[in-house]
Amino acid sequence: MSQIDIESTDLNLLKVFEAIYDEGGAGRAALRLGVTQSAVSAALARLRTLYADPLFVRTGRGLSPSLRARELRPIIGEALDKCRQSLSLARPGAAGFAGRSVTLGLSDDFEIALGHAAITALAQAAPGLRLIFRQTHSRLAADMLMAREVDLVIASGGLIAPALQRVTVGQGGYACLVDGASLAPGEKALSVEAFTRRPHVLVSSGGFIGVVDEVLHGMGQTRRVLAATTHFAALPFLMQGSDALATLPAHAARGLAAVTGLRRLPCPIAMPGYAIEMGWRADALRDEAVAIARRCLLGLLENYDWL
Numbered sequence: 001m002s003q004i005d006i007e008s009t010d011l012n013l014l015k016v017f018e019a020i021y022d023e024g025g026a027g028r029a030a031l032r033l034g035v036t037q038s039a040v041s042a043a044l045a046r047l048r049t050l051y052a053d054p055l056f057v058r059t060g061r062g063l064s065p066s067l068r069a070r071e072l073r074p075i076i077g078e079a080l081d082k083c084r085q086s087l088s089l090a091r092p093g094a095a096g097f098a099g100r101s102v103t104l105g106l107s108d109d110f111e112i113a114l115g116h117a118a119i120t121a122l123a124q125a126a127p128g129l130r131l132i133f134r135q136t137h138s139r140l141a142a143d144m145l146m147a148r149e150v151d152l153v154i155a156s157g158g159l160i161a162p163a164l165q166r167v168t169v170g171q172g173g174y175a176c177l178v179d180g181a182s183l184a185p186g187e188k189a190l191s192v193e194a195f196t197r198r199p200h201v202l203v204s205s206g207g208f209i210g211v212v213d214e215v216l217h218g219m220g221q222t223r224r225v226l227a228a229t230t231h232f233a234a235l236p237f238l239m240q241g242s243d244a245l246a247t248l249p250a251h252a253a254r255g256l257a258a259v260t261g262l263r264r265l266p267c268p269i270a271m272p273g274y275a276i277e278m279g280w281r282a283d284a285l286r287d288e289a290v291a292i293a294r295r296c297l298l299g300l301l302e303n304y305d306w307l
Contacts, residue, residue, distance in 0.1 A: 078286045097126045102152065103134050104118070104152050112252050122296050126292045142158055146281070166278065174249060175249075175253035176248075177263065178244070182243040198243055199245070204230070227244075
């Protein structure tokens, strides 16, 4: 944008752009900015003229950013962050991230295990910054990062793309969950026979085969899957009052056992481990809010007991 463009343009339009991009709709952006929805719609019309691009396209879930909008987001975010930094110098102690958000992509096993701690840590590191959790998994995480649908991701692998950076933060394993009432007095572990005898609840995006079935097949064993779900958080409601068993990442099993009547037991079969990674786009760190969130979450992840 030239000097003449700067002088003739209302820079408040950039705040509207940021709010629409982050909130995904004109109504939510208006609430965030404290203006009317018609004012946001008028500002969006001016932005479209300014950048000669639709910027946001209406879908069934709100307003989706165009390719040009995705290119503009880190540039505009960085410019607004610089403005906020300058204002914080004039007003020491002010909440420089009020109204800002960072989107973290993760599956619900990581959200169960880490969500509360992540909220607490980020509230201390960047007061006023909103943390948004968005559902993803290892097969989708890289694509969501590249499409700028999320700023950061935590996943069990899959973060391979030329424009992505990643770091391994831990090695995960598996544990079992059962209703405590289904255990014999003093029972703290299951034999392989008891493991295969119980009906199983499978957590899988496909709903048919899981890593447990692959391991059991190699042992010449099978199990009976009673039901399947795509969300770990559903397990307490599906298993309560039954003798069903679920095998899931150890970090999620610990989190669920801490707040439900389910008991966490060691897995009696030798399950393969997996790398836990955090990833981001290199250009995302130009946004100070994303950079702070990354540092904060990395500290949390690298000190977490995954097993």
